[in-house]
Structure formats: structure tokens, C-alpha cells
Amino acid sequence: MFSDKVRIFSGSSNQLLAERICAELGCTLGRIKISRFKSGEVYVHYEESVRNCDVFLVQSFSHPINEHFVELLVMIDAAKRASARTINIMIPYYGYARQERKSAPREPISAKMVADVLTTVGADRIITLDLHAPAIQGFFNIPVDHLTALDLISDYLKSKNIRNPVVVSPDAGRASTAEKLANYLNAPFAIMIKKRPKHNESVITHVIGDVEGQTPIIIEDLIDTGSTIINVVESLKERGAEDAIVCATHPLFSNPAIEKLGHPNIREVVVTDSIFQPDLSEDRFKVISVAPMLAEATRIIIQGGSISTLFKNAGV
Numbered sequence: 530m531f532s533d534k535v536r537i538f539s540g541s542s543n544q545l546l547a548e549r550i551c552a553e554l555g556c557t558l559g560r561i562k563i564s565r566f567k568s569g570e571v572y573v574h575y576e577e578s579v580r581n582c583d584v585f586l587v588q589s590f591s592h593p594i595n596e597h598f599v600e601l602l603v604m605i606d607a608a609k610r611a612s613a614r615t616i617n618i619m620i621p622y623y624g625y626a627r628q629e630r631k632s633a634p635r636e637p638i639s640a641k642m643v644a645d646v647l648t649t650v651g652a653d654r655i656i657t658l659d660l661h662a663p664a665i666q667g668f669f670n671i672p673v674d675h676l677t678a679l680d681l682i683s684d685y686l687k688s689k690n691i692r693n694p695v696v697v698s699p700d701a702g703r704a705s706t707a708e709k710l711a712n713y714l715n716a717p718f719a720i721m722i723k724k725r726p727k728h729n730e731s732v733i734t735h736v737i738g739d740v741e742g743q744t745p746i747i748i749e750d751l752i753d754t755g756s757t758i759i760n761v762v763e764s765l766k767e768r769g770a771e772d773a774i775v776c777a778t779h780p781l782f783s784n785p786a787i788e789k790l791g792h793p794n795i796r797e798v799v800v801t802d803s804i805f806q807p808d809l810s811e812d813r814f815k816v817i818s819v820a821p822m823l824a825e826a827t828r829i830i831i832q833g834g835s836i837s838t839l840f841k842n843a844g845v
Contacts, residue, residue, distance in 0.1 A: 532831050534614070536579050540588035540604060542597045543805040546621065546820055547587040553824030563600060571600050573607045584613040585656075585827060590624025591781065591804040598624065598643070602650050609651035617654040617830065618647060619823060621803035622751070622779045626661035629668075644668035656826055658803055658819060659750045659778040662702075674826055674836050678778045678801050679706065681817050683713040683841075685799060686746060691774065695719055695743035699761045707748050710776075713841070714746070721761055741769035744796075751779035752800070755786035762794050772796040779803050780816075790814075 538559040539547030551558045560576035586608070588601040601618070608616050628639035640662070647655070648671055655673045660666070666673040686694075696718040698707035704720050711718035719738025745765050752758055752775070762773050772794050780800040782790075790798050791813065799815045800806075809816060822839055829836055 532583070534582050535585065535827075535831055536577070536582045536613075537585045537587065537827075538575070538604065540586065540597060540600050542589045542591050542600075543587065543621065543802070545805055546589075546802050546818075546823075549802075549818055549820030550587065550619075550824045550827065553821050554827060561604070563604075571596075571603045573600070573603045575607060575611055578611075579608055580612040581614045583615045583617065583831060584608045585617045585619055587619045587621075589622040589804050590620060591622060592783065594624045602646065605647070605650045605652055615653045616651055617656060617827075618652045619656045619827075621658045621801075621819060621823070622781075623657045623660055623665065626665055629662040629665055640665050641668045654830070656823065656830075658801075658823075661750050674830070676819075676822060676826060676836070676839065678803075678817070678819055678822070679709060679713075680839075680841050681801070681819065681822070682748075682776050682778075682799055683710055685815065685817055686710075686714060686774070686776070689774075691744050691746070693743045693771070694746050695738070695740055695770075697721065697738075697740070697745045697747045697761065697765065697773075699747060699749055699757055703748060703750070706750070710746070710748050716746070717743075719745075721764065736764060736768055740765050742771070744771045745773040747773055747775045749775070749777040751781055752777045752786060752790070752798075753781045754783050755789035758795075759789050759792055762792060766794050774799065776800075780806050780809075782806060 536559045537551055538561045541563055548558055562574040562576055564572045586604050590597055605616055625639040625643045658676045659678055666675050694714055694716040696707045696711040696716055698704045698720045707718045719740050722735040747761055758775055774797050775795055776799040778801050801817050801819045803819055
């Protein structure tokens with residue numbers, strides 16, 4: 530083990546990812562008891578000492594998000610009261626990130642609220658992956674290591690030797706990511722213009738870029754219900770595109786997303802294991818593990834160095 534003063538513990542959201550991180554680091558996942566009282570209250574007990582240790586807590590804000598959020602808060606509090614030296618929170622998927630600004634009067638900025646609560650309870654550092662809005666890093670007054678799975682996804686796509694690829698951003702907000710992926714693949718890119726009549730619904734109004742006869746590679750940070758992706762795929766097909774490859778870091782897959790992604794014009798869905806998904810068929814879904822990257826980030830945090838060395842583009 531690279532340090533006998535490092536302890537890694539998992540919440541209940543994605544223990545498999547935590548185990549993979551520990552395997553990469555050559556250590557054992559820490560022993561922790563997490564249970565619920567009859568009333569639903571969360572109980573946490575660390576079953577080994579964390580005094581003067583650098584503690585890493587792995588917890589994605591996946592469904593049920595509020596349960597996992599409160600569970601993490603109790604884990605942080607327990608570690609703090611047990612005299613942990615530092616408490617480093619590894620949140621592969623940062624929930625509430627789609628509420629990062631007010632788009633109408635009397636709305637919350639929930640992403641900022643989550644940041645405030647994590648910091649107040651006792652977090653010393655946040656490690657997260659492909660935030661929906663990178664500016665969320667500024668909501669914290671503690672260090673934030675913002676990683677990206679773009680390199681992992683691009684390497685996989687390169688190995689596929691896709692014929693006539695075109696990288697497609699489903700909206701203007703993903704344009705920068707789409708441009709980076711297009712540069713990695715030496716491919717053109719296109720942008721979809723959409724409007725949202727309500728939450729989890731979207732309507733494609735325009736496509737900027739040539740997609741006819743091309744194989745679209747749709748890049749998103751997350752897939753929730755799958756409605757937006759299906760709208761994008763069908764709009765591309767109407768404009769003469771081939772069957773699409775869909776890529777996203779975070780597979781939320783709220784019901785009935787998995788069923789929707791069985792669409793005949795979707796060739797493959799490429800995601801990571803930032804969110805635990807036990808029931809994905811191997812023929813349609815490709816799951817890339819982010820464990821090696823998160824393990825290396827942990828090593829850098831403990832031993833020193835630059836997180837930017839994890840990326841092809843050191844400016845990430």
C-alpha cells in the first residue's frame with residue numbers, strides 16, 4: 530500500500546467501483562457498517578480506526594439520491610468525530626448539478642446548497658467527474674479535483690475505427706466537449722439546438738453541421754430518462770445520418786431509459802461505471818471503468834503531483 534495512513538470507505542451507492550479503486554491501489558476497502566433505523570434514519574459506524582488518517586469516502590449521488598446524500602453526510606460526520614486527519618469525498622456523479630443557476634424567479638440553486646452542506650459537515654476535498662456545469666467547482670471553498678472520462682471514451686472510440694464519424698453535441702452546453710472529442714478523433718462535429726418545454730423533455734429545433742451519410746457520435750455528460758437522446762437520434766436520422774453511437778459519463782438511466790436506448794437507430798451506448806448499473810446487456814452497452822483514473826487521482830493527492838497529468842490535454 531502506498532500509505533498506511535490512507536483509508537478508503539464506500540457508501541451504499543457504488544461499492545463495486547470502490548472495490549475496483551482499492552484493487553488498483555493494492556489496498557483493502559475499509560470496514561464500515563451502514564444501516565437504517567426503523568424510522569429510516571441512517572446509522573454509520575467505522576469498524577476500524579481512522580484517527581490521523583486520510584479518509585476517502587466513495588459515494589455517487591445516484592437513485593435514491595437523497596438517501597445517498599444524507600448517508601454521505603453521516604459518514605463525513607462520523608469520520609470527523611473519529612479524528613480523521615483529512616476527509617476526501619469522491620463523488621463520481623455529483624447530483625443536483627442540473628440546478629446550478631436560476632432560470633426562473635423563486636428557484637433554488639441546489640448545486641450550491643449541496644456544496645455548502647458538504648463543506649459545513651466537514652469535507653476537506655472533493656473529487657468528482659464530468660460535472661454538468663464545470664462552474665460548480667467555484668461553489669466550494671475547499672479544493673475540487675474535477676476529472677473527466679473524455680480521454681477514456683475517446684480511446685475506446687478510436688479502437689472501433691468508426692466509418693465517417695461526426696461528433697454531435699445535443700445542445701450548445703456540450704459544444705466544448707464535442708469539439709474536444711472531435712479533435713481527438715480527427716472528425717467534424719455538429720450541434721443540436723433544442724428547447725425544453727418542461728423537465729426531462731426536449732424538442733430539437735435546428736441542427737448546425739452536416740450529418741448526412743455520417744455516423745453520429747453523440748456525447749453527453751449524463752443520460753437520465755433517455756428522452757433527449759431519442760429526440761436527437763431521430764432528428765439525425767431524418768437528416769440522413771447513419772445509426773448513432775451514444776456516449777455519456779453518467780448512466781442515471783431513470784426508468785424507462787434502458788428500454789428507450791434499445792432504439793433501432795442506436796448502434797451502441799458507451800458509459801462509465803460512475804453509477805452502478807447491474808442490468809446492462811453486453812451487446813448494446815459498453816461500460817468503461819473510471820476506477821484506474823480515480824485511483825491515480827487518489828495517489829496524486831496523497832503523494833503530491835499534478836492532477837492534469839491524468840489527461841491528454843493538460844489544460845483540462
